[in-house]
Amino acid sequence: MTQTSPSPTEPPRADVPRIQVTAEAVEWVKKRRDRLKQPNAALRVGVKGGGCAGYTYITELTEEPPKARELVYQFHGLSVYVDSRSLAFIEGSVIDAKNTLMFQGLKFDNPLEEKSCGCGATFSVKTSATEPSSEG
Numbered sequence: 298m299t300q301t302s303p304s305p306t307e308p309p310r311a312d313v314p315r316i317q318v319t320a321e322a323v324e325w326v327k328k329r330r331d332r333l334k335q336p337n338a339a340l341r342v343g344v345k346g347g348g349c350a351g352y353t354y355i356t357e358l359t360e361e362p363p364k365a366r367e368l369v370y371q372f373h374g375l376s377v378y379v380d381s382r383s384l385a386f387i388e389g390s391v392i393d394a395k396n397t398l399m400f401q402g403l404k405f406d407n408p409l410e411e412k413s414c415g416c417g418a419t420f421s422v423k424t425s426a427t428e429p430s431s432e433g
Contacts, residue, residue, distance in 0.1 A: 315384055316342070317391045318372040322403055325394035326358070326375055335360055341367070343380030344387060348419025350412060352386060356403050386422050 318340075330338045338358040345353050359378070363369050367378040379387075390407040413420040 314370050314372075315368070315388045316370070316377075316379060318370075318375065318377055319391065319393045320373050322392050322394040323373040323375045325403065330358060333358065339363070339369075339376035339378050341378045341380075342387070342392065343383035350419040351421040353419050354387075354405050355380075355383075356392075 326340050330336055335358055338360050341355070341357050341359045343355045345355055347353055363378045364380075366381045368381055368384075370377045370379065386409060387405065387407055388409065390405045390409075392403055392405055395402065395404040407420070409422045410420045411423045
């Protein structure tokens with residue numbers, strides 16, 4: 298799928314996914330929903346400041362409706378709420394499920410990530426991702 302970015306003056310559009318969620322990640326989330334007895338829960342994703350590298354990825358299940366600032370996407374039958382303010386830090390990311398000796402869960406493959414801490418829990422972004430565009 299070719300993604301197009303809106304111009305800086307256009308608001309984010311929920312009909313054009315600005316992140317991707319793999320089928321494996323959707324299955325992982327659905328199994329987790331079943332274990333938690335939340336069969337209709339959506340996946341909420343975003344970032345928050347903090348940690349040794351600067352930012353932390355947020356993923357949580359929620360049965361609440363989306364917040365006003367959240368974009369809603371559908372991936373393989375799963376509703377995914379994306380905090381629009383977090384898009385400057387995660388746009389273009391692919392969320393996948395990983396199951397290794399050191400990590401089990403959802404993992405972001407983020408093209409805007411500059412580096413992550415040793416444990417992989419926090420990350421920093423490329424400077425251009427957080428600066429306003431000079432185009433215009």
